[in-house]
Amino acid sequence: MKRVPDTLRAITGQLDIHWQGLLWPKLAGLTDEEYNWEPVDGCWGLRPTEAGLVEYDFTWPPPAEPPVTTIAWRLFHISAGCFAERATRYFPEQVSRPWTQKIWEGPFDYPTDAAGALAFLDEAWTWWRQGLEAGGEAGLWRPLGDAEGNIPYMQLGEEDPFVGLVLHIHREVIHHSAEILLLRDLWRSRRSA
Numbered sequence: 001m002k003r004v005p006d007t008l009r010a011i012t013g014q015l016d017i018h019w020q021g022l023l024w025p026k027l028a029g030l031t032d033e034e035y036n037w038e039p040v041d042g043c044w045g046l047r048p049t050e051a052g053l054v055e056y057d058f059t060w061p062p063p064a065e066p067p068v069t070t071i072a073w074r075l076f077h078i079s080a081g082c083f084a085e086r087a088t089r090y091f092p093e094q095v096s097r098p099w100t101q102k103i104w105e106g107p108f109d110y111p112t113d114a115a116g117a118l119a120f121l122d123e124a125w126t127w128w129r130q131g132l133e134a135g136g137e138a139g140l141w142r143p144l145g146d147a148e149g150n151i152p153y154m155q156l157g158e159e160d161p162f163v164g165l166v167l168h169i170h171r172e173v174i175h176h177s178a179e180i181l182l183l184r185d186l187w188r189s190r191r192s193a
Contacts, residue, residue: 007163008137012129015170019125023177026184027118034187035072035114045070046112053107060104071183074176075117076110077103082169083124089147090162091131099124132166140166 038045044057044067056076057067069077084099092098101108111117132139140163148165150157155164 006137007140008132011140011163011166011170012132015129015173018174018177023181024122026181027121030071030114030118030184032114034184035075035117036070037183037187038068038070039183039186039190040068043068043070044073046072046076046110048112049107051107052112054110054112055107056103058104058106069179071180072114072117074180074183075121076108078173078176079117079121079124080108080110082172083128084120086165086169087124087127087131091127091134094127094131094134096123096127128169135162 036045047055047057049055054076057069057073080099080101081103084095085102088095088098088100111120141161144156144158144160144162144165146158148156154168156168
């Protein structure tokens with residue numbers, strides 16, 4: 001009889017396939033110019049401050065028609081908002097440099113260049129991924145608690161299992177990284193035209 005994968009293996013496998021096979025290899029060669037490229041007027045991005053920090057363009061709730069966002073914005077959203085902040089909160093023993101700010105609490109001590117942003121992304125991904133493994137199958141089913149607030153339409157509330165947040169984060173990572181890869185395609189097409 002063929003072994004049926006457990007829930008943790010299925011969830012981490014989905015993210016691993018996306019990360020290792022699709023996203024991470026295709027981020028190679030990202031330049032600072034492409035990282036900050038604004039393909040249309042009015043893009044949301046990261047804005048350097050005089051103090052060497054960055055501001056993240058963001059409002060909540062988002063506008064009815066949210067602006068196009070830059071690769072820099074999307075990498076920050078994934079690395080800081082999805083991985084680093086959540087790993088710090090739920091898996092602090094896996095995090096070497098805690099990220100305690102929420103994405104609307106800037107400015108941030110975050111890289112302003114592509115190489116630095118990719119290094120941070122890889123580090124934050126590692127914290128999240130190791131945290132999931134350390135928590136094991138049982139960790140997915142523990143109650144979420146009040147750390148995320150109450151978001152009924154996403155089934156995220158104090159009594160809902162942690163797996164709901166995990167699936168939300170992975171959905172965000174897959175969604176925004178696909179947009180990053182599309183922007184890379186558009187950048188390449190623009191340059192070759």
